[in-house]
Amino acid sequence: MIMQPTANRALSVSALNRQVKSLLEHSFLSIQVIGEISNFARPSSGHWYFTLKDAKAQVRCAMFRNSNQRTGFVPREGDEVLVTARVSLYEGRGDYQLICERMEKSGLGQLQQAFDALKAKLDKEGLFDSARKRPLPLHPKHLGVVTSPSGAAIHDILTVLKRRFPGLPVTLYPTAVQGQEAASQIVSAIDLANRHGQCDVLIVGRGGGSLEDLWPFNEEIVARAIAASAIPVVSAVGHEVDISISDLVADQRAATPSAAAELLSPDRHALVLRLNQLRRRLESRIGWQLERKRHQLLAARQRLRHPGERVREHMQALDRLEIRLQRAALRLLEQRRSRLTDLNARLQRVTPARLLDQYRHQLQQLQLLLPRLMQRHLERNRLRLAQQSGKLQSVSPLATLERGYSILLNPAGQAVSSAEQVSPGERLKARLHKGRLTCTVDSIEPGE
Structure with missing residues (x-):
């Protein structure tokens, strides 16, 4: 409290x-x-x-x-x-x-959904209606059993029959009762029993197990085979708490295979049956009492605080701190890794090696461009030289000499352009297009 x-x-x-x-x-x-x-x-x-x-x-x-x-x-x-x-x-x-x-x-959720869906479908078709269920024979003459030949169900059925009515003939129609092939084998066994026509009632079932183990008896083909059987069928699948589609479709449901044998065999030992009922009730009561006492004992133990409980609490706190430390370390490491990547990218953008690569590339471009520029410059200068040479040639005295004229030079090396600049007997040099002549002036004729 x-x-x-x-x-x-x-x-x-x-x-x-x-x-x-x-x-x-x-x-x-x-x-x-x-x-x-x-x-x-x-x-x-x-x-x-x-x-x-x-x-x-x-x-x-x-x-x-x-x-x-x-x-x-x-x-x-x-x-x-x-x-x-x-x-x-x-x-x-x-x-x-x-x-x-x-x-x-x-894995029971999906199986339960499939069970509910098939149950609703067959119920809508009327396969569960009590009006279509046939009465069981009061005193069966021949009993057919559709189950595994090696399972506990056939053993339980035969044991009950031996005790209650050993003279009842029994024919076993063997089949697998769990696994992927079980449903089709159960259908084949029911069909074989109907074709034989020997039995006046059938027990279809198996012993207890998980929902997955009992699933073949929840298959639609098995339910329809039971509904179509000309022989009345008692479904005895699993334990008393297990309800299968086969139980709902069959003409009668028995809580267990043993209960099915009890139901179909004549009652010769009513007193023994009553005694067995009392025994089962006593076992149930004792089991309930034992379970209640066990819970009381467990409650008493839990009220006593064991030192290990505090140790476990501290271990749990330590584990939580360890988890937080690991997450914080990973987060810090990721931040530092991101920062390093960013700095590396910035360094790559300003590194001298990158600038050297840029300048080297520019130098290569200039080296490739320089010969073309020099060649173009030489061509322009060559053209200008040719043009200037042509102009110079047109006014050069040498061009006149090529036409047969000559230039007279006095002893001082000056050009003589008038007869008055020389005297008779004076020696002059005449420059020709090719070569030079030394001349003597014999006479002078003044010009107009």
Whole structure:
């Protein structure tokens, strides 16, 4: 019971969490929860931490190493599992959680949906109507059994018949009762019994098992074969709590194969039957009492705080810190890696090697361009030289000499352009187009 605070005595947070934890653990001794695995963490301690969720809610869970080592598999994100757990509270954070003791994979959801869908379909067609069910023979003359020849069902049936009515003839129509081929074999066995025409009633069934094991008796082809059988059919599939499609379609359902044999065999030992009923009730009562005492013992043990419980709480806190440290380290490493990548990119943009590559490329371009520019410059100068040479040639005295004229030079080397510049007997030099002449002036004739 949680203590109510008064005006003079208020609860501390630790005390409140401790009392809430005690209340939760005493109220939920052992429960089963089904859900989808999320946020699965497996630190070095070997403990498992995860979240169970469905479409509307979620709850945190912890499964310590000594418990998860017995699981036989490591769950993955998205797995649907069934856990057996007790409700507790992680005092350090005030979060309620499940301490899981057992875990198993859950594949029953899809099978249950398929079961419900086929049940609704056949019910709509009227295959479950009591009006179409046939009465069983009061005293069967020949019993047919459709089941596995090596299973417990045929053994239980024969044992009951031997005890109650050993003289009843029995024909076994062997078939597989679980697996992919079981449904078609069951249909073939029912058809064979109808073609033989020896039996006046059939038992179709098998012993107990999981929903997956009993699934062939929930197949549509088996249900339709039972409904179409000309021989009345008693369905005896699994245990008393197991309800199959075959049970709903058959003319009569028996809780077990043994119960089917009890139902069809004549009752010679009513007193023994009554005694067996009382024995079963006593066993059930004793089992109930034992289970109640076991829960009381478990509650008493949980009220005693074991030192290991505090150790587990500290280990859980340490594991959580380890997970946070790992995540923080990874986040910091990623930030530093991103920063290094950015700096490296910036360095690459300003590195001297890159500038040298740019200048080297420009130099190569200039080296390729320089010969063309020099050649073009030489061509322009050559053209200008030719043009100037032509102009010079047109006014050059040498051009006149080529036409047969000559230039007279006095001893001073000056050109003589008038007869008055020389005297008779004076020696002159005549420059021709090719070569020179030395001349003497014999006479002078002044010009006009």
